[in-house]
Amino acid sequence: MKDEKVVIVLGDISHFLFMPLQEKFPTRVYNMGICENALISVAAGLGAQGFHPFVHTINPFLTERCVEQIKDDLCYNCFGANIVSTGASFDYAWDGATHHCYGELAILRMLPGMEVTQPGNRKELDTLIRSQYNNGRPTYFRLSDHGHNLDVPVQFGQANLLKDTGSKLTVMTAGPILGNVMEAVRDLPVNLVYFSTIKPIDREMIARFKHTKILVVHDAHGLQEAIHEVPDLSVSYHGLPDRFCVWYGTVHDIRRQIGLDPAGIRQAVQTRLAAIR
Amino acid sequence: MAAMTPFCREIRRNILMASRTSGHGHIPTSFSVVEMLCAAYDTLRHNPQEPQWPERDIFILSKGHAALGLYAVLAQYGYLPAEELKTFGTFQSRLGCHPDRLKVPGVEVSTGSLGHGIGVAVGMALAFRIAKSPRRVVTLIGDGEANEGSVWESMMVAANLKLNNLTVMLDFNRSQVRSLQIPNPADRFKAFCCDTLEVDGHDLEALKAALVKPAETVKAIVAHTIKGCGCPTLANNVFEWHRKSPKPEELEFLMKELEAA
Structure with a gap:
């Protein structure tokens, strides 16, 4: 990670994916456990002290469960963090309705100061993250493992x-x-x-x-x-x-x-x- | 119980006056934390002339409803003019019934919803460790607040990371006798792998000694306090006075009780 201010906070998801990074940067990659409310608050504390945290776990637990932490600890306090969910809409179809998540974009866009993105594939995600991750504001990135295969030149805030x-x-x-x-x-x-x-x-x-x-x-x-x-x-x-x-x-x-x-x-x-x- | 210092009595006087003038205020809970707040500001590195001093330690009032107590203490330490306390809770005041970090010098995190400030404190302590900074973080939670699951999530994370630059002070004023009690908080903190101390929460010197004591991991200080400490009328009628402003004759009576404490 070239940017020394980036800190990864995992909610016990993608742990194995991040293990090589964790070995290389042990002070900047943490698998904190299955405690999403605390993860968002911790990210707010990191953001308050000038870091660019990325908090990552399964969508409904990271967003819908944590609306108040996102509202108070990030938006109201004006502390920046990147919230990166996995499991868009029906990506976890086989897991049933507890794992479906299609309301969080609407909920998060109501929070003052929040930036909300809905990237369509990996390339779009890459563009949007590079554009926004270090701006000191709370920003939501929604990952999907069923991205479209079109090449759209996206820019943050532009259709x-x-x-x-x-x-x-x-x-x-x-x-x-x-x-x-x-x-x-x-x-x-x-x-x-x-x-x-x-x-x-x-x-x-x-x-x-x-x-x-x-x-x-x-x-x-x-x-x-x-x-x-x-x-x-x-x-x-x-x-x-x-x-x-x-x-x-x-x-x-x-x-x-x-x-x-x-x-x-x-x-x-x-x-x-x-x-x- | 330790005798009340003139400094802490003055703070309580200001709390009563501000509550009377404004018509707002959680007086009993503010009274229970006065010595804890003073002990924190006596032992943390901070500079009222430069509230954003980059090397400062951090204090977070996680139980934000004791904001009036915090404001009175901040005024006593020079962050605010004491006169401003009279504006508490009014429309254009900086001093709301819960603290706003973007308005009040010395307030590090805007709190109010219980179980939030402690998690932010964990994040800040982790940030200081990553940055190899000697800065410390102290947060004050309530026993009612300790009903919130997020408090214990935060404690688990802090203990797992062995954040010995973080201290969690519990204002154990037994406010939850009415609902979900935590009868043995020190045992619970120990079970959560915290370096745990118990002190008289109105003994300034004991609190300061607990705050400066080195710890191997996250430190939990269970401060045994009295809601409304200093005024028997408040302490013996906490439900009536939970969120109430004194009438003129009540103020006079409470002031007399305070002088006698």
Whole structure:
């Protein structure tokens, strides 16, 4: 680690992955145990003293369990830390609803001073982390092991316009589900806007499509709420149901079940297209 | 119990006055921590003229609801004008009923929600160790606060890291007699592998001796205290006075009790 201010705090996840780093930098890599509330507070203390901590463990335990630590110890105190979760949305499909996590982006974006990212793949994560990790602010990075395979030149706080057809329908999406969305709409007459940052949201890009109908395709809350920072939009949604997804299998199984596979997304987009013609 | 020093009596007077003027205040809990706070500020390296002095040690009031006690102590040590205590809890005051580090000189962490400051203290102590700094961290928690699981998570992490630059002071004023008691806190700290001491929490010299005593690992000081110490009316009626401002005639009576203590 070139930056001597970086400290890794693990919640007993990815331990073996970080062992070589821990051997090389024993004072800067800690597997602190399964105690997420304390991990966030400890990170706040490290951040308060000028370090750039990375706190890492499984998504719902690191974020939803620790909302108050993130709110008080990081945001309210203005102490910086990087919160890096693993297990986006239905990545741990087989583990059931306790391990599914699709609400944390929406929760964290409500906290003053919080930066919230939703990278779609490793390359995007790399870009966003390098851009933000040492700015002294609390920043959330959401890892997924099912990233999309598109090459999108992301920048923190900026959306990417991937299709501009002059259509009256604009699809907006974020994170790894972009792969399925792109496959679904590649040949359809829609605009497509992609977000890798949820907070701050790129209002300018949203406003550009204010005159169109907007369809948010999502496998996590956050984007749909953030979009409404721009007033007077006409928005509908496709994706998450208001019930627990109580199936197992793989992320692909659950996406198919709730209509977030390419066929399900395509059908939803075509339905909206038919309605505005 | 040790006799109250004039310095600590003056602090308690200021707490009563501020509570009376503002209409706010957790007086009994603030009274129970006065000697603990003074012992901390007497033994830590700090500079009221330069609150952000880079070499300073850190004190964190994890039980943030004793903020009025902290403000009165900070005023006595020169961080604040004593006159400012009268603004406590008012709209534009710097002095809220829980402390804000971005407003009050000498406050290192904004606290209020219980079980948070102690975890931040662990992080700061770890930061000082990584930086090979001699700086120390002292945090003060309450026995009610010790109901929170995050307190014990933090203790486990600190003990596992053997953070001997961290001291956790427990204000054992038995406030939890009403709900979830911790009858044997010293045994619990020992079970959590802390270097554990027990002292009279109103004995300034004993507290200071405990604070400066070297430790092999994280140090826990169980301070036996009396909620409302100095005013029998408060100490014998802690539930009535938990969060209450005295009326003029009550203030007069409490002041008399305090002078007699």
